[in-house]
Amino acid sequence: MAQFKEKINNQRENLSAIFIIVLMGLFILAGFVSGFVLPLYLLALLFGFVVSVLYPRSGLFAVVFLTIIFERFFTLQSFFIRQVEYKLYPLDVLLGGIIIGILLEIFIHKKEVKFKKVDFWLIAFIFLNIIYFIASAFFLNTSLMLAVSIFKNYAFYSLLYFISVFLIRTETDLKNFFKFFFAGAVGVIVFLLLGILRGQGIWSEFTPLSTEGVRILAFPHGLYLSLFIFPAISHILFRNKRSNKLLFSLILIWIFGIAGTMMRHLWISLVATAVVVYFFLSGNKRAELRKIFSKISILVIFTGAFIFYGISMLPPSNLAIDLHAVTKALSNRVLSLANVEADESFSWRGLVWKSAFEEYRRNPLFGIGTGRTVYVEEGEYRDFIEIKNIHNSYLTILFQFGLLGFGAFLALVVIILKKLIQSLNAHKLSLYKFSVLGMMLLFLFSFPFQPYLETNLLALFFWLTLGIARNLSEDEIISSRT
Numbered sequence: 001m002a003q004f005k006e007k008i009n010n011q012r013e014n015l016s017a018i019f020i021i022v023l024m025g026l027f028i029l030a031g032f033v034s035g036f037v038l039p040l041y042l043l044a045l046l047f048g049f050v051v052s053v054l055y056p057r058s059g060l061f062a063v064v065f066l067t068i069i070f071e072r073f074f075t076l077q078s079f080f081i082r083q084v085e086y087k088l089y090p091l092d093v094l095l096g097g098i099i100i101g102i103l104l105e106i107f108i109h110k111k112e113v114k115f116k117k118v119d120f121w122l123i124a125f126i127f128l129n130i131i132y133f134i135a136s137a138f139f140l141n142t143s144l145m146l147a148v149s150i151f152k153n154y155a156f157y158s159l160l161y162f163i164s165v166f167l168i169r170t171e172t173d174l175k176n177f178f179k180f181f182f183a184g185a186v187g188v189i190v191f192l193l194l195g196i197l198r199g200q201g202i203w204s205e206f207t208p209l210s211t212e213g214v215r216i217l218a219f220p221h222g223l224y225l226s227l228f229i230f231p232a233i234s235h236i237l238f239r240n241k242r243s244n245k246l247l248f249s250l251i252l253i254w255i256f257g258i259a260g261t262m263m264r265h266l267w268i269s270l271v272a273t274a275v276v277v278y279f280f281l282s283g284n285k286r287a288e289l290r291k292i293f294s295k296i297s298i299l300v301i302f303t304g305a306f307i308f309y310g311i312s313m314l315p316p317s318n319l320a321i322d323l324h325a326v327t328k329a330l331s332n333r334v335l336s337l338a339n340v341e342a343d344e345s346f347s348w349r350g351l352v353w354k355s356a357f358e359e360y361r362r363n364p365l366f367g368i369g370t371g372r373t374v375y376v377e378e379g380e381y382r383d384f385i386e387i388k389n390i391h392n393s394y395l396t397i398l399f400q401f402g403l404l405g406f407g408a409f410l411a412l413v414v415i416i417l418k419k420l421i422q423s424l425n426a427h428k429l430s431l432y433k434f435s436v437l438g439m440m441l442l443f444l445f446s447f448p449f450q451p452y453l454e455t456n457l458l459a460l461f462f463w464l465t466l467g468i469a470r471n472l473s474e475d476e477i478i479s480s481r482t
Helices: 004-032 038-052 056-070 090-107 121-139 144-156 159-167 171-198 219-238 244-260 264-280 283-313 320-338 346-358 393-420 430-446 456-473
Strands: 079-080 085-086 373-378 381-386
Touching: 004 038, 004 056, 004 171, 004 283, 004 393, 038 056, 038 079, 038 090, 056 090, 056 159, 056 346, 056 456, 085 320, 090 159, 121 144, 121 159, 144 456, 159 456, 171 219, 171 244, 171 430, 219 244, 219 283, 219 381, 219 456, 244 264, 244 430, 264 283, 264 393, 264 430, 346 373, 346 393, 381 430, 393 430, 393 456, 430 456
Parallel strands: none
Antiparallel strands: 079 085, 373 381
């Protein structure tokens, strides 16, 4: 009877998540056609908020899918009333509903909340953010808007860690989380196809290239595909099913999509993550993983050769010209890795990091605070750069919060990562442990290259993954057969 009730509740939560997705999706799509419509916006947010309060897990699954598909148009969509911009994003409204729903379950339905020692590192990090925000907003001569932005990204969106800790408690919850993630990753293929046909990826203009060429897939979409590579490989590694052929095909498509983002750090991070997780596996699983990597590599090489040959044989056409341009741009990005000093983006990062470090070294323990900019000058180039946009999340935390804040953040990540690795080869939930480990490592390798923790559509999945990793490493996930 209990199992039947759990199955019904599971179906109800999934249907409620789909309801939120459809409603919010229609609002976003309507905005592309007819522009922003405030009544429709408020209606979609109201229903999404109410459903998220009633079924917090549904709200979480909807957030996962909507972020993957609509990225910034779900996570950063503000609205205007009488020429005044209000940065109340659809993501924030759903998260508010989820948090209220969780609090109701705790205080009304008496759901148990168990904090572990590792959780207090994040609590300390959030508390430190509150102190720094108050100091920046009321006592220091800094930008209030920047201080609010930093506070929101580090103190508010980090609550996703506790949301996943509370909501992802059973194997069924894990399955559903990855099902909605998988649905989003499959949906991104549409964006990849459209990017190929258009000769430029949809929304790729938000991250312009520092070298010649175009992206056929936007960077956030590439990140989401990169993250799901490891759950897909994990499924092949730990589950021998007929779906493996489908997964191999999807992995191949996703890899070409990731290559089409022209984000070199994603390529490097994927390879580095694959190497590291390989050495953490037991001997027999290493052999199986080698076979999987070999098969993927062969598929990529043969498919790439076939595409290259097909392009060379195509008659002059817009599609052929676009494909030639993409191929040339891809080769230029690969070759640029051998000469990083000549690359504009690497040079800019080095210059900004050096200038920011000069400010930071005056107070290494407490940092320079939030809401700050750093003056950069070299030759004729002069600019004020926001600390949150120096394209290195590790340094951004260190420079703003000093060794105090960076130490709390690092302790949180290292403790969870260490426990997860120690339990990796246990038979219980190995599929999910391997998946989450790959996702975590991908983030950790990528942090030095982009403002991940300073951008909600990128940071969201890190905090969720970290919370799930905490539950897996602490054996807080209940195995189930539903």
